[in-house]
Amino acid sequence: MALAVSLGVAMLLLTLATINGLGAQNARGAWMATNPHSQRPTQRGGELSVTTPSLGSPIWWIVSSNQFENQLIVQIDVAATGAHPLIPPGIPSLPGPGQFYASPALAALLRTTPASELGSRFTGTMIGTIGASALPSPDDLVIVEGQSEHTMAEISGASVITSFVTSSSDGGPDTSGTTGLQIILAVLALVLLFPVLVFVGAAMRLSAARREQRFAAIRLAGATMRQVSVIATVEALVAAISGVTIGFCLYFVTKPALVHVPFAGQPLQASDLSIGLVDVLVVAIGVPIAAAVVARVALRRVQLSPLGVTRRVTPQPPRAYRVLPLIAGIAVLAYFVSVGRPTSASAQVQAYLLGFFLTMLGLVLAGPWLIMTGSKLMASRTSRVPVLLAGRRLSDNPKGSFRAISGLILAIFVTSVSVGTISTILADHGSTSSSAPASRTVTDQFAFTTNNSIPSVSQSVVESLRSIRGVKGVTIVYVAPANLRIDGRVPNINGLGGDLQDGLVSCAELASTPALGRCHAGATYAALGDDVAFMRVTRSVTVAASTTWPSAQPTTNVTKLPVQLIAVATNGSTSVIEKVQTVLDRDFMFESTTSLFGEVDAKSSQLLNELRTSSEVVTLASLLIAGCSLAVAMAAGVSERKRPFGLLRLSGAPLGVLQRMVAFETAGPLLVISVASAMTGFVASDLFLRSQLGLTLRPPGMSYYFIVGGGLVGALAMIASTLPLLDRSTRPQNVRME
């Protein structure tokens, strides 16, 4: 028992260290999520005035992001408002106009990449690098660029701040730990904690069977039940304390290996993985106390008399109604596919949360009933002794059998939902082949700016873009005026949007950027649906490319209209794409983010990939922990049935019969529950995708199958490692007859 407890404690400590590590990683980058709340300086008689801060004078602040070769670059523009300005973490001083600090990784890129592809996006000279203590990961691309006060005052969205955020509370630009990500990662960590705690509990029950006969002998000697309880409690405490001590040693030995696991898409630093005093006390005190409680509870299930264990309380079999929440959860999700999703965002959150919660609850409740029903069916029809023995054992105590793998069911469900959803979204937006027009078209969308558009695009910008060798065409989509005459109805190609105005585009320009669609023959102008501006977060770009937009007849000077979108078609070369992005970022840094057309931008893509990676890691860990739990449960089961199985072997039953029985008993539920959880997760994901995004579930990538398959193999290997115990315990020569 001590060894099993030590393994569980080590896993528990590693999980806590991971949670703390993610928090530390996130905290390092929290300052980048500073949400400006300070007042804008007021202007009186041509002079600016600001409130005096308590620590350093306030500074102008705005955070934006852009991409380079699909990597996110976080850009922070700052300007001092007075002497002794507030200084961001990681740098010795606030950069002035024409100066910037870059992270080491970005500095290296600036040195090796042509300026036209990267460096020209930023103004000024690099005067230093940002320290590692201010970066979530050493690979992060971050720049702190100095501007003048007047420049900052002109930027929409820039504000004055008086302090920095020390923990990411409102999700700013994506470090590896925005609030949303950390919450989700915390949930995943909790999902991982559950199987660890189940395993520790199983380890504590391991020696219960062996102890019962010994306690019966002690009762025969005259001890009361109370005295036996005390003995059992002390025994469990001693074993648990030994296990905790060994567990801490195992934790320190294995912790360095955890650094290489990219829980949030990026490896942690060794110093991030730490456990606090509270964590230590909770584990060091909580686990022995839990062991003592488990020992007392286990004794209460049996009646110990001096003649031995006389009666055991038979667990109540699970009833069929346990399946109802699962059915209800799936029904809720299916309902929204048929009638459409709720209109408001808050109603959508409530609806889908209800559906997923019911489904998860249903899986946990239905698990024992499914095991019982399946095993009864199996045992009632089989002629094979291993299946008969395993089926009876499982149907006798399905809750006990399910307990060892109960943590796994949630982990696989959550992972399947997240991997299925994320893979589908990324595949739908990023699945355009390298030859498709969308993969060669860079767009700068203004749909998410304060005014949903910029006033105009200067001719110099357009000429700069056209002058780049490799650019095939430039299209400017204007905001369509309210009284625009349109021939026919503008198609809504994704079922979403409708919040913006439609776009207006020159057909001559549109022909040069085929990814955005085409005009009717002979048309001069066309009206584009507003969902083109949402393309990065909505439906497949292939629909846009095949859309023929209705003709429009503007009555005003089109070039004076506000601009909604700029699209630049290229020859697809990475160099050309980065040059185009550099021009657009330089001129429209604070109004928009450039990306390849329809591609989920780097920020969302990074976040989604991090979530997917985290989910897969949690699943792998949960499978391995479930394997440990099952191995411990199997060892306990063999110990309990040593005599009848030994006599069975003595009577001529081959060892293989017992081994196959054990395989069915442990691996059977593991495989069935894993498949059922995964299938339920994918069904739930598909229903969500259909109703919310109008997408159909795409199969997840190979990494999911490798992770789940590898985890199952690892779990089965752990179970198989206890088979020698089965042989040793049941050898005919070792059976005691008296």
Added chain:
Amino acid sequence: MIEAIEVFFDFGQTPALRGASVSIREGEILAVMGPSGSGKSTLLHCLAGILVPKSGEIRLSGTRIDTYPESERSSLRRDTFGFVFQFGQLVPELTAEENVALPLLLGGVRRNDALARAREWFGRLGIDGLERRRSGELSGGQAQRVALARGLVARPKVLFADEPTGSLDSLTGELVMELLVTAARQDGTTVVLVTHEPRVAAYADREVVVRDGRVSSLTPDLAP
């Protein structure tokens, strides 16, 4: 039918059998008696192929079986021998009829056939109505009769019974012995019975005593 010839066996430094020899005819019921620790169970285990003697021979119908590898001895125990022990032999997860059918299922008999053959024994041994009970729901005598049925259901050539009535009261023990002897005689099964109770040994055709690892006869061999 089955015989041990100058068998020696020890458990480490402790000798259990020192040149034990016994021969059992086909259809005979032999009682092996002796004080606790005399080696009678060890002799039974050697005859049954559970233990391999350090020296000496075990022959079944003239063929040496002590030289068989464990897999063949295991097959022998499954296909040719039957066993009844003192206690703890029923699989708790299975019903009484499934326990009885176990040797048939292990031998590849289909489920329905195996259960049908198993149910016949419930009538023969006076335990009708207990087919669907679990072992925990049976009295000691009932459980031992189920165990007896399991030992005989495959119609073994030799039945080894090690203290079959050791955990039963005298009346129930006598009932079990009567049923065992009756069933064995009906099927012509050879029985090797280990006991320390003279009343139980009285059911046998012949009695031998194991003392200090050697065998001596208590009753003369009256076979022609």
